[in-house]
Amino acid sequence: MSYDNEFNNLLKHLSDFSIDSDQWEVLKPLSEASHDSVNMLDQILTIETVSAAVFSMVRD
Amino acid sequence: MNNLHKLSISEASELLNKKDLSPVDLVNAHLTRIKETESKLNSFITVLEDAAIKSAIQAEKEILSGKRKGDLHGIPIGLKDLYFTKGVPTTIGSEIYKNFIPEYDAKVTSDLTEAGAIILGKLQMHEFALGTTSHNPHYGSARNPWNTECATGGSSGGSGSSVAAGQCMGALGSDTGGSIRIPSALCGIVGMKPTFGRVSRHGVFPLSNSLDTVGPMTRTVEDNAIMLNAISGHDGNDIYSAKVEVSDFKAHLEEDIAGLKIARPRTYFYDVIDKEVLELIDTACQKFESLGAEVETIDLPILDHTLAISGTILLTEAAEIHSENLKAKSELIGEDVKLRLQQGALTSGVDYVKSQRGRSVYNQKMNELFETYDIILAPTVPSGAPFIEADSIDINGTQELIGPLMARLTRPQNITGLPTISIPIGFTSKQLPVGMQLTSPAFQEGLLYNVAHQFEKISTMKNIIPTV
Numbered sequence: 407m408s409y410d411n412e413f414n415n416l417l418k419h420l421s422d423f424s425i426d427s428d429q430w431e432v433l434k435p436l437s438e439a440s441h442d443s444v445n446m447l448d449q450i451l452t453i454e455t456v457s458a459a460v461f462s463m464v465r466d
Numbered sequence: 467m468n469n470l471h472k473l474s475i476s477e478a479s480e481l482l483n484k485k486d487l488s489p490v491d492l493v494n495a496h497l498t499r500i501k502e503t504e505s506k507l508n509s510f511i512t513v514l515e516d517a518a519i520k521s522a523i524q525a526e527k528e529i530l531s532g533k534r535k536g537d538l539h540g541i542p543i544g545l546k547d548l549y550f551t552k553g554v555p556t557t558i559g560s561e562i563y564k565n566f567i568p569e570y571d572a573k574v575t576s577d578l579t580e581a582g583a584i585i586l587g588k589l590q591m592h593e594f595a596l597g598t599t600s601h602n603p604h605y606g607s608a609r610n611p612w613n614t615e616c617a618t619g620g621s622s623g624g625s626g627s628s629v630a631a632g633q634c635m636g637a638l639g640s641d642t643g644g645s646i647r648i649p650s651a652l653c654g655i656v657g658m659k660p661t662f663g664r665v666s667r668h669g670v671f672p673l674s675n676s677l678d679t680v681g682p683m684t685r686t687v688e689d690n691a692i693m694l695n696a697i698s699g700h701d702g703n704d705i706y707s708a709k710v711e712v713s714d715f716k717a718h719l720e721e722d723i724a725g726l727k728i729a730r731p732r733t734y735f736y737d738v739i740d741k742e743v744l745e746l747i748d749t750a751c752q753k754f755e756s757l758g759a760e761v762e763t764i765d766l767p768i769l770d771h772t773l774a775i776s777g778t779i780l781l782t783e784a785a786e787i788h789s790e791n792l793k794a795k796s797e798l799i800g801e802d803v804k805l806r807l808q809q810g811a812l813t814s815g816v817d818y819v820k821s822q823r824g825r826s827v828y829n830q831k832m833n834e835l836f837e838t839y840d841i842i843l844a845p846t847v848p849s850g851a852p853f854i855e856a857d858s859i860d861i862n863g864t865q866e867l868i869g870p871l872m873a874r875l876t877r878p879q880n881i882t883g884l885p886t887i888s889i890p891i892g893f894t895s896k897q898l899p900v901g902m903q904l905t906s907p908a909f910q911e912g913l914l915y916n917v918a919h920q921f922e923k924i925s926t927m928k929n930i931i932p933t934v
Contacts, residue, residue, distance in 0.1 A: 423789075424808075432805065433812060437809060437813075441814070444821055446774060450768065450824060450828075
């Protein structure tokens with residue numbers, strides 16, 4: 407089971423939001439580009455994660 | 467008195483106070499201006515002529531009997547058509563809500579009418595406020611009064627157009643990714659995006675709950691301060707409304723700004739920019755230095771994550787607000803807006819949360835700047851107004867898509883929630899206005915008005931109105 411809440415049934419989700427196949431052709435690259443740019447945030451969130459780890463070590 | 471539509475709010479207010487001007491004459495002059503120019507501008511969705519005249523007669527009686535309420539009493543203004551107005555259609559620029567008639571006024575609507583302002587009508591906008599051009603498939607495009615073949619910018623395009631053209635003396639816009647500042651810059655007026663939480667959003671149709679702000683658009687800095695004075699303050703009906711003291715935003719306009727430290731981030735803001743805009747920003751920096759301020763160019767790498775954070779949060783929250791419209795009435799939504807809502811609906815929960823976490827780091831870095839500097843300075847829009855019919859615009863030899871380009875430089879301040887004012891700084895060679903935005907620490911709108919007013923005093927861009 408995925409720990410993510412990514413869509414288990416993409417087709418149903420597309421249908422729910424009135425997305426037809428032509429629109430999906432346009433939306434798919436947009437969504438992928440958006441997802442990739444969000445993943446780039448890992449560059450700055452790493453700092454936060456490392457900080458958290460340091461605090462954890464201090465507590466231990 | 468001729469050309470009453472060219473008066474600023476402060477000028478008209480002084481005349482009204484001395485009883486040298488009738489609010490009825492002032493309102494009629496603006497209604498005439500609307501009739502003369504509206505076929506070229508398409509600024510309004512609804513004009514409230516009869517109600518405005520009735521309110522003006524009432525204001526005249528009150529002023530003549532010594533019951534003047536203040537600077538806005540008898541002043542004709544407009545409201546973007548997403549502010550609830552009791553008994554008056556409020557379309558949100560859409561087909562879906564074309565028959566929506568609110569049963570109550572937005573908090574800011576009642577704030578303004580209680581201050582004596584007279585509402586001339588409801589203004590054109592991008593559908594659902596989800597776009598930067600104010601091209602509207604249901605009500606037509608708002609047109610830029612400096613060149614009616616050009617766009618106003620959006621989403622508060624009717625507000626920008628009507629104020630710039632002298633159809634009304636001030637207007638309210640809303641700003642989620644730049645929707646006050648973009649049309650202010652492209653139409654040559656002053657637009658304030660206040661601190662998130664400064665102004666109540668109760669009765670304002672939402673786009674993005676964690677980004678939406680409400681603010682005034684005027685032709686002078688002082689006028690803008692007058693309007694923000696009327697609408698600021700805590701409101702228990704808006705859960706994001708801040709409990710902070712509201713001071714008189716006009717109080718510090720004349721203070722000297724010598725010694726002010728201004729940061730000019732070169733990261734991100736100048737990656738895509740028309741060279742004429744760049745030259746005008748350089749000149750504006752020199753003007754600040756002539757006033758005794760220090761302008762320092764800095765790097766701020768966090769800005770490179772602006773589009774990922776802003777785009778993800780805005781579209782996802784908009785999709786949540788419009789999820790039922792998207793599911794049941796999508797055929798009634800314009801194609802460009804529908805596409806953005808659908809993109810938001812496809813965003814995963816993981817990406818939304820990651821964007822909000824990124825926003826926390828982003829805000830921390832931006833706020834750290836104010837340990838060294840008083841103000842952050844940047845261009846508002848990378849170009850002058852594009853043609854209405856165009857999908858792209860040439861920026862130094864490269865074609866850039868207009869939609870994303872318009873909001874590129876205004877998104878950072880919605881992520882942070884920091885107050886930002888856009889003021890006109892000059893014209894391109896095509897005689898199209900260009901704007902500059904100034905950002906301060908949270909809840910320091912008074913400082914922004916002070917700095918902008920001092921700049922305005924040495925510029926030629928105060929209260930400029932095109933012929934149309």
